[in-house]
Amino acid sequence: MTSRAADARTPRRGWWPGPLRQTRAEAAWLVVAGVLSPAALVVVLAGLAVGVALSPLGLGLLVLAGVVRGMRLLGGLHRRLAGVLLDAPLRAPAPVVLRPGLWHWLVARLGDRHAWRAGAYLVLRVPISFAGFAVAGSLLVFGVAAVSYPVLWFFTRDVLPVYNIVSRTWPGTVLWAVGGVLALAAVPWVVHALAVLDRQLGRLLLSGPGLLQRLRFLEETRATALEDAAQRLRRIERDLHDGAQAQLVAMAMKLGLAKEELATDTVDLDQVRALVEAAHGNAKQALVELRDLARGIHPAALDKGLDVALSTVATAAGMTATVSVRLGRRPPPSLEAVVYFAAAELMTNVAKHSGKPCTVRIDEHDGVLHLTVTDAGPGGAAVVPGGGLAGIAERLRPVDGELTVASPPGGPTVVTAEVPLPR
Amino acid sequence: MRIVIAEDSTILRQGLVELLGLRGHDVVAAVKDAEELRSAVRAHRPDVSVVDIRMPPSHTDEGLRAAIELREELAGCAILLFSQYVETKYAKQLLADQAGAVGYLLKDRVAEVSDFLDALRRVAAGETVLDPEVVRQLFAATGRSGPLAELTAREREVLDLMAQGRSNSAIAADLFLSAGSVEKYVTSIFAKLGLPPSEGHNRRVLAVLRYLGV
Numbered sequence: 202m203t204s205r206a207a208d209a210r211t212p213r214r215g216w217w218p219g220p221l222r223q224t225r226a227e228a229a230w231l232v233v234a235g236v237l238s239p240a241a242l243v244v245v246l247a248g249l250a251v252g253v254a255l256s257p258l259g260l261g262l263l264v265l266a267g268v269v270r271g272m273r274l275l276g277g278l279h280r281r282l283a284g285v286l287l288d289a290p291l292r293a294p295a296p297v298v299l300r301p302g303l304w305h306w307l308v309a310r311l312g313d314r315h316a317w318r319a320g321a322y323l324v325l326r327v328p329i330s331f332a333g334f335a336v337a338g339s340l341l342v343f344g345v346a347a348v349s350y351p352v353l354w355f356f357t358r359d360v361l362p363v364y365n366i367v368s369r370t371w372p373g374t375v376l377w378a379v380g381g382v383l384a385l386a387a388v389p390w391v392v393h394a395l396a397v398l399d400r401q402l403g404r405l406l407l408s409g410p411g412l413l414q415r416l417r418f419l420e421e422t423r424a425t426a427l428e429d430a431a432q433r434l435r436r437i438e439r440d441l442h443d444g445a446q447a448q449l450v451a452m453a454m455k456l457g458l459a460k461e462e463l464a465t466d467t468v469d470l471d472q473v474r475a476l477v478e479a480a481h482g483n484a485k486q487a488l489v490e491l492r493d494l495a496r497g498i499h500p501a502a503l504d505k506g507l508d509v510a511l512s513t514v515a516t517a518a519g520m521t522a523t524v525s526v527r528l529g530r531r532p533p534p535s536l537e538a539v540v541y542f543a544a545a546e547l548m549t550n551v552a553k554h555s556g557k558p559c560t561v562r563i564d565e566h567d568g569v570l571h572l573t574v575t576d577a578g579p580g581g582a583a584v585v586p587g588g589g590l591a592g593i594a595e596r597l598r599p600v601d602g603e604l605t606v607a608s609p610p611g612g613p614t615v616v617t618a619e620v621p622l623p624r
Numbered sequence: 625m626r627i628v629i630a631e632d633s634t635i636l637r638q639g640l641v642e643l644l645g646l647r648g649h650d651v652v653a654a655v656k657d658a659e660e661l662r663s664a665v666r667a668h669r670p671d672v673s674v675v676d677i678r679m680p681p682s683h684t685d686e687g688l689r690a691a692i693e694l695r696e697e698l699a700g701c702a703i704l705l706f707s708q709y710v711e712t713k714y715a716k717q718l719l720a721d722q723a724g725a726v727g728y729l730l731k732d733r734v735a736e737v738s739d740f741l742d743a744l745r746r747v748a749a750g751e752t753v754l755d756p757e758v759v760r761q762l763f764a765a766t767g768r769s770g771p772l773a774e775l776t777a778r779e780r781e782v783l784d785l786m787a788q789g790r791s792n793s794a795i796a797a798d799l800f801l802s803a804g805s806v807e808k809y810v811t812s813i814f815a816k817l818g819l820p821p822s823e824g825h826n827r828r829v830l831a832v833l834r835y836l837g838v
Contacts (some may be wrong), residue, residue: 451635451639455639457736457752458643462736483635
């Protein structure tokens, strides 16, 4: 039956406990998180108290910002733990968008919505932590004690030191043992119920973009893609207008003059020669400009694959670049073009800012295309709003691509673009 | 003729200066944006200005706006708009003052140097010169309704050439007609468009404007 097959593959999401392996993981989660989250909450609250106390000095704001950052990190820790133990893979929330300047940093840090959500998670997890130890823990202890009572009774004939387990007769102890078995059988249910609650809480407060956010993201990136296409067309029109078209008009003008000069009785050959020469120059320039423009629209070399196209970019820019492309199969043309233009722009950046040789690597891990452009230049590259790297990142977004930049002062600079490949 | 050139593309500006110089005209100023055009025309009072429509800073219609302003400010300021594309809206705005001494040509027309210089001369002389492409688009936009519908095919042809700024004798040569028959067609066009004889020379411009739906 299809439904059972599906059940076997996907972990059970209802209130019914799963297989033993799952219950063990859930119990481990209750123990680890049961200690971790209250401890984290205490540290966070202490930090907040210090921050508030120091806030008249201004220094407190820095402390607060640090604590908020800490909340985000703790949220991330819980999310990852839950991902492993609760089998609840959650999407990480978007990173904080930082802009240069202490004030911007403070505002961005203190206003980090996801960090405060993680803080709320720590607070709301307190009852679950408590319930984990109080209910599941005592059921377990009682169960083990009661089940072993019939055996212990022979030696001690006494009351057990836990839960006041006592019986005068041996059959009475068996009754206790039955109760213990029942208690132990209830443990997986309780553990699972708490885990289900925890999953929901995590999904609510620790996870990143849900469907609504995804929808908003798609709307935004669609607008970006449309705007980008419109801008590209405008740029092509401008380039044509100012470039090839102007050259051709100038050429026609000169040839027109030459033609009319040749039609006169007293031809000034020197003038005609100069005019034709100038027109020839215009024609050649127009050809160059048209070729550049055509390459900007769609590089012909891209038809032969990313490695050929990117090697051509390197040669055209007169730079030393090692290009290696290792992909199982060719990405669809639209994606290939996006990756090509990102790589070409990154390489042009290297040529412009670093002048050092660069390495371009394109490979695939787990269905994600990785483009890495490395150079040994002076470093210090950063994604700043309106900057070149921000533009590349923006153009990668419609294909769910992400750009990361590592560029410490002194270099080297490593820019990585990750683009999911279609399945 | 004393001429001012406003054109932001260096290569075309220099080309025009060279072309007009070779043909014995005096280019008193060659400027690259609308602001400079305004001061150059005010300072030199040229016989005619050749103005690119699209110039910095916004690269939209700076040249056209400067031209309209200058024509309001200086009576009889002759301007030939020069553009790489045809925009009927611009043509209508330019023609709206019905004062003549305007032209709107595609840049391609410089290839026929003599025709271009002829157009420039006619604009300087107070006539209206429109690129055939401008006429075609304006006419397509106007459609064939109203009094224009009453024109015969031949009359429409004559009017089309009038809109391009051709004189009667040029029209006669183009259509292989005698000067007399062209005259007859023109009179008939004026009558059908309801332009009384008293308006004199300006009737020609008015007929064209009506034709173009300005």
